[in-house]
Amino acid sequence: MKYFKTDRLLLKPATIEDATFYLELLNSPKWLQNIGDRNVKSVGDAERYITEKMTPQLERLGYSNYTVIRKSDKVKLGCCGLYDRDGIEGVDIGFAFLPEYEGKGYAFESALKIKEVGVAEFGIEKISAITIPENKSSQRLLEKLDFTFIKIINIPNDDEDLMLYEYHI
Numbered sequence: 001m002k003y004f005k006t007d008r009l010l011l012k013p014a015t016i017e018d019a020t021f022y023l024e025l026l027n028s029p030k031w032l033q034n035i036g037d038r039n040v041k042s043v044g045d046a047e048r049y050i051t052e053k054m055t056p057q058l059e060r061l062g063y064s065n066y067t068v069i070r071k072s073d074k075v076k077l078g079c080c081g082l083y084d085r086d087g088i089e090g091v092d093i094g095f096a097f098l099p100e101y102e103g104k105g106y107a108f109e110s111a112l113k114i115k116e117v118g119v120a121e122f123g124i125e126k127i128s129a130i131t132i133p134e135n136k137s138s139q140r141l142l143e144k145l146d147f148t149f150i151k152i153i154n155i156p157n158d159d160e161d162l163m164l165y166e167y168h169i
Contacts, residue, residue: 004066004117006109011066011080014054018067019046021076024098031096034135036158057084063122068097068110077101080110082118082127087155088164091118092128095141107141115145119169129165130155139163 004011014022023046025031026038040046058064065081078097085092093114095107118124129147131138139149147165154161 002062004113005071006113008071009077009106009110009113010069010071011110011113012069013058014050014065014067014079016047016050018076019043019050021067022046022050022079025079025096028096028098030099030102034132034138035094035096054081060084061122063118065094066110066114068106070106077106078110080107080114082114082122082124085130085155087153087158088128088130090126090128091124092130093118093167094129095138102137108144111141111145115167125169127167129167130162131165133161133163139165 001013020043023040023043026040026046026049038049040049054065061084063082065079065083067076068078068080069076078095078101080095083092083094093111095111097107115127118127129142130153131142142165145167147167150164150166152161153164
């Protein structure tokens with residue numbers, strides 16, 4: 001299992017040991033508002049979500065969802081990763097943090113590292129990102145990461161308009 005580090009953060013692949021954390025994160029107000037309800041209502045649901053949604057991609061592609069941990073005190077702050085998502089051509093970057101850790105640069109720091117790893121270690125030449133039009137903070141972060149807005153799209157089984165961004169090396 002490959003870990004990545006930044007000055008302040010450790011990014012480790014999500015495992016069932018993180019289930020309690022993901023139960024909290026996936027039910028946080030901004031996750032529900034900006035990403036959507038994943039129907040994770042118990043630790044068991046979170047364990048299944050990790051083993052059915054995250055682990056298979058990690059085993060298949062070598063990358064997936066990473067739990068973002070602050071090095072100084074080992075607190076789990078959020079997640080960041082590269083995803084093989086239906087309806088998105090190629091690889092999609094995503095990130096989410098618990099409310100108390102927003103606005104401290106952790107999302108930028110972790111997403112920049114994941115973007116760099118995607119290019120340098122996995123040879124990814126184009127990374128996509130999606131966000132809802134109302135999520136201005138994600139849009140600003142993607143632009144700070146040198147992503148460019150491309151167009152409004154819809155993904156399978158979801159009629160919500162999403163803003164598609166892309167980064168090309």
